Amino acid sequence: MTADHPIVQMSGITKHFSGTRALEGVDFACFGGTIHGILGENGAGKSTLIKIISGVLQQDSGTLRVNGDVVSFSNPTQAVDAGVVCIFQELSLVPDLSVADNISLSAPPRKFGLIDKRAQHRRAEELLAGIKCEDVDPNALVRELSLSRRQMVEIAKALGKDPKVLILDEATSALTSRDVETVYGLLGELKAQGVASLFISHRMHEIEKLCDTLSVFRNGQHIETFAKGTHSEGEIVRLMIGREVTAHYPPKPPPGHKPDYLEIDDLAWENQLKGINLTIGKGEIVGLGGLDGQGQKELLLGLFGVLRGMRGKVSIGNTPSQPKSPAEAKNAAMRIALVPEDRKTEGLMLAMSIADNLLAASYERVSDGPFINAGKAKQAVDEGIAKLQIKVSSPEDVVATLSGGNQQKVVIAKWLMTDPDVILLNDPTRGIDVGTKQEIYKLMRDLADQGKTILLYSSDYAELIGCCDRVMVMYDGEIVANLSGDAISEEAIVAASLNMGNAVPRTTPGMPHA
Numbered sequence: 314m315t316a317d318h319p320i321v322q323m324s325g326i327t328k329h330f331s332g333t334r335a336l337e338g339v340d341f342a343c344f345g346g347t348i349h350g351i352l353g354e355n356g357a358g359k360s361t362l363i364k365i366i367s368g369v370l371q372q373d374s375g376t377l378r379v380n381g382d383v384v385s386f387s388n389p390t391q392a393v394d395a396g397v398v399c400i401f402q403e404l405s406l407v408p409d410l411s412v413a414d415n416i417s418l419s420a421p422p423r424k425f426g427l428i429d430k431r432a433q434h435r436r437a438e439e440l441l442a443g444i445k446c447e448d449v450d451p452n453a454l455v456r457e458l459s460l461s462r463r464q465m466v467e468i469a470k471a472l473g474k475d476p477k478v479l480i481l482d483e484a485t486s487a488l489t490s491r492d493v494e495t496v497y498g499l500l501g502e503l504k505a506q507g508v509a510s511l512f513i514s515h516r517m518h519e520i521e522k523l524c525d526t527l528s529v530f531r532n533g534q535h536i537e538t539f540a541k542g543t544h545s546e547g548e549i550v551r552l553m554i555g556r557e558v559t560a561h562y563p564p565k566p567p568p569g570h571k572p573d574y575l576e577i578d579d580l581a582w583e584n585q586l587k588g589i590n591l592t593i594g595k596g597e598i599v600g601l602g603g604l605d606g607q608g609q610k611e612l613l614l615g616l617f618g619v620l621r622g623m624r625g626k627v628s629i630g631n632t633p634s635q636p637k638s639p640a641e642a643k644n645a646a647m648r649i650a651l652v653p654e655d656r657k658t659e660g661l662m663l664a665m666s667i668a669d670n671l672l673a674a675s676y677e678r679v680s681d682g683p684f685i686n687a688g689k690a691k692q693a694v695d696e697g698i699a700k701l702q703i704k705v706s707s708p709e710d711v712v713a714t715l716s717g718g719n720q721q722k723v724v725i726a727k728w729l730m731t732d733p734d735v736i737l738l739n740d741p742t743r744g745i746d747v748g749t750k751q752e753i754y755k756l757m758r759d760l761a762d763q764g765k766t767i768l769l770y771s772s773d774y775a776e777l778i779g780c781c782d783r784v785m786v787m788y789d790g791e792i793v794a795n796l797s798g799d800a801i802s803e804e805a806i807v808a809a810s811l812n813m814g815n816a817v818p819r820t821t822p823g824m825p826h827a
């Protein structure tokens with residue numbers, strides 16, 4: 314297939330889910346040797362589109378062509394056979410199998426009818442080396458790996474299938490900055506080999522840097538496809554959300570001392586937290602920055618009572634507050650909430666309804682004695698949905714039917730419904746569209762204005778700069794910079810992230826990406 318002929322072509326594709334219009338009359342094409350970005354708000358239909366291309370879902374009507382042939386994939390294996398390989402935002406790895414087993418799960422190398430373990434191991438090593446992941450042991454169980462390593466294994470697995478069309482659905486959002494650069498490089502190589510990559514991300518900078526062509530979807534419709542560089546960022550956002558977007562971050566209050574509230578004194582855990590001292594005021598938003606894996610997540614988990622064997626002292630409003638479990642952390646005495654990183658494993662009960670998930674951490678707030686008050690419960694659910702603008706047909710639908718970004722909003726709403734005093738946020742806007750991100754930034758500032766204390770870890774340094782009153786940069790388990798006011802700048806965060814003292818680098822190797 315030449316570059317003049319689409320490798321994937323969709324005509325008049327429509328897909329409905331009991332009452333929800335996911336796609337309506339979509340015409341779409343992508344070409345070999347290009348990286349094609351797909352943009353749209355949460356629930357716009359992006360994942361549905363790529364699930365149809367990759368055989369996970371079948372359209373209600375319309376035609377799909379791959380390499381010029383009309384195809385009707387009944388399952389992903391048929392799509393893989395036609396060269397269409399998809400890396401989903403939800404990982405497909407089996408946690409209790411080894412990395413090598415996972416990588417060749419669908420077609421393990423065989424010898425005399427048995428799985429050839431040596432060949433399988435070698436193949437995993439080669440594929441992992443190709444994406445600079447020599448540190449991942451092919452014999453390790455997937456459950457032992459961090460989220461970012463798991464995502465890289467998922468990428469290795471996809472590459473092993475020799476794709477002609479490679480689809481990445483939010484596949485870089487959980488990666489470290491170094492891995493993101495590796496994946497960018499890889500997509501460039503695949504492009505030179507004539508592979509078409511379809512790339513879904515909510516990070517505009519990522520899309521603009523990487524993609525040759527962009528397509529915008531809104532409310533299940535294909536709005537426009539255009540070449541990179543022909544539209545400004547503002548125009549693209551307007552196409553995505555159908556209205557003008559102005560200020561990205563709510564204004565910050567002038568710097569000033571807020572009464573001390575959360576006091577962390579010499580907190581240490583294993584070799585990942587090395588004596589953290591930090592005091593956060595009532596009504597203050599403090600950001601945690603730095604390269605991925607410097608102890609930021611452990612600090613949040615430690616404060617929430619997840620880590621065993623932590624040393625040091627923590628107090629909230631002068632009362633010692635070292636919860637031994639998340640249940641204790643959220644109880645009336647401590648009122649701490651943590652919005653977790655991985656919504657699938659930590660945040661949601663996928664088989665349960667949206668309403669049940671929203672109420673999961675705050676049943677006692679909507680109960681009269683031992684009984685749930687249906688009216689109060691309904692009101693709390695409706696408020697949560699409205700506050701986070703969660704796109705649902707009915708709160709009684711199973712939460713798994715929501716789009717990825719809308720599931721993330723359920724997790725955030727669930728924790729806010731506990732009415733916490735201290736809110737710990739672990740990269741909360743991952744996978745969330747630009748319009749809703751702004752709502753969340755505004756919500757954070759409103760909560761701070763109401764006197765809540767907020768500690769935010771973000772892998773997006775623009776978010777730290779835009780949202781936080783102060784930013785603590787962590788390096789190797791320690792806080793190496795405490796930035797406030799005008800001192801919160803990209804240069805200062807970069808320099809501190811690399812532990813460079815006052816030397817500000819001109820380039821920013823391995824920085825958290827915006």
Ligand SMILES: Nc1ncnc2c1ncn2[C@@H]1O[C@H](COP(=O)(O)OP(=O)(O)OP(=O)(O)O)[C@@H](O)[C@H]1O
Pocket residue numbers: 330331333334335353354355356357358359360361362704713714715716717718719744746
């Ligand atoms: N299995 C399903 N059952 C019911 N509704 C569904 C199902 N899958 C998707 N939907 C609905 O279809 C619409 C489009 O969802 P889709 O996942 O394609 O959005 P998206 O653009 O990928 O969003 P996000 O950026 O949040 O991942 C949403 O309203 C979603 O709730």
